[in-house]
Amino acid sequence: QQQVKQSPQSLIVQKGGISIINCAYENTAFDYFPWYQQFPGKGPALLIAIRPDVSEKKEGRFTISFNKSAKQFSLHIMDSQPGDSATYFCAASGGSQGNLIFGKGTKLSVKP
Amino acid sequence: DSGVTQTPKHLITATGQRVTLRCSPRSGDLSVYWYQQSLDQGLQFLIQYYNGEERAKGNILERFSAQQFPDLHSELNLSSLELGDSALYFCASSVTGLTGELFFGEGSRLTVL
Numbered sequence: 001q002q003q004v005k006q007s008p009q010s011l012i013v014q015k016g017g018i019s020i021i022n023c024a025y026e027n028t029a030f031d032y033f034p035w036y037q038q039f040p041g042k043g044p045a046l047l048i049a050i051r052p053d054v055s056e057k058k059e060g061r062f063t064i065s066f067n068k069s070a071k072q073f074s075l076h077i078m079d080s081q082p083g084d085s086a087t088y089f090c091a092a093s094g095g096s097q098g099n100l101i102f103g104k105g106t107k108l109s110v111k112p
Numbered sequence: 113d114s115g116v117t118q119t120p121k122h123l124i125t126a127t128g129q130r131v132t133l134r135c136s137p138r139s140g141d142l143s144v145y146w147y148q149q150s151l152d153q154g155l156q157f158l159i160q161y162y163n164g165e166e167r168a169k170g171n172i173l174e175r176f177s178a179q180q181f182p183d184l185h186s187e188l189n190l191s192s193l194e195l196g197d198s199a200l201y202f203c204a205s206s207v208t209g210l211t212g213e214l215f216f217g218e219g220s221r222l223t224v225l
Contacts, residue, residue: 032211043114043202043216044155089155093211097160099145099168100214104154 004092006103013110019077021106023090026071030094033066035075036102038087047088048075080110115139116217118203124223130191133220137184137205143167144186145214146178149200161186162209193224 005024013019025033034049050057050064050073057064063076077084087107091100115138125131137144146158148171157170161180172178175193180186190197200221204214 034213036216041218043116043204043218045114045216046213049213095211097168098143098206098209098211098214099157099160099170100155101157102147102155 004090004101004103006090006106008106009104010107011109013080013108015080015082015110015112017080017110019080019084019108019110020074021088021090021108022072022074023103024070024072025092025101027092027094028071030092030101032093033064033073034091034100035062035064036089036091038089038105044089077108080108082110082112084108085110114215114217116203116205116215118201118217118220120220121218122221122223124225125193126225127193127195129193129224130189131193131222133188133190133201133203133222135186135188135203135205135217137186137203138215141205141207141215142184143206143209144180144184145204145206146172146186146188147202147204147216149202149219150198155202158188160209167209190222193222195224198222198224 035047036044037047038044061078066073090103117136143162158172160168178188200219202219204216
């Protein structure tokens with residue numbers, strides 16, 4: 001399978017700080033790049049997504065930055081809160097296939 | 113609540129056994145996906161069905177099989193279980209089966225002893 005590489009594996013941020021998670025992909029046919037949030041004991045849930053025709057998308061405190069030429073995208077969480085503590089997965093899909101290829105996840109801990 | 117229902121939530125069984133995991137997609141969703149989540153491998157795509165037909169296949173072992181029924185629910189069958197099959201198995205659904213949001217259930221946790 002085409003890979004999506006995610007870093008860091010874990011992240012500790014103080015309350016009010018900025019959390020940044022990075023992903024890189026290989027397949028230029030990918031045209032949909034979502035971020036999923038997963039809390040313990042729950043399934044992943046869509047947080048925010050972007051398509052390659054824009055370089056940035058913002059929803060509240062969450063922003064995706066997308067660099068098509070570098071084949072990279074990142075999630076920025078502004079004013080991070082303890083309630084943001086979860087595992088975050090980047091993913092990609094494209095062409096005629098709806099299945100998402102996921103990164104390995106980043107465990108975010110926001111300290112009060 | 114995503115609207116995707118998975119049963120059972122927890123399952124403990126022995127090596128060599130066979131289990132069946134069940135998934136009911138969101139109302140109106142025609143496509144179902146199965147993923148395996150383990151600590152070291154993250155979320156691995158297994159297989160996708162669209163309106164009863166297999167659409168895409170990922171890293172699914174030959175010991176595993178799946179199907180989507182006319183009422184659109186899906187089952188994942190795992191046989192000749194090994195210790196390494198212990199994982200969370202997620203079902204997700206989407207309307208079209210093309211690129212876009214997947215809605216995940218809460219998973220079935222399989223423990224093989």
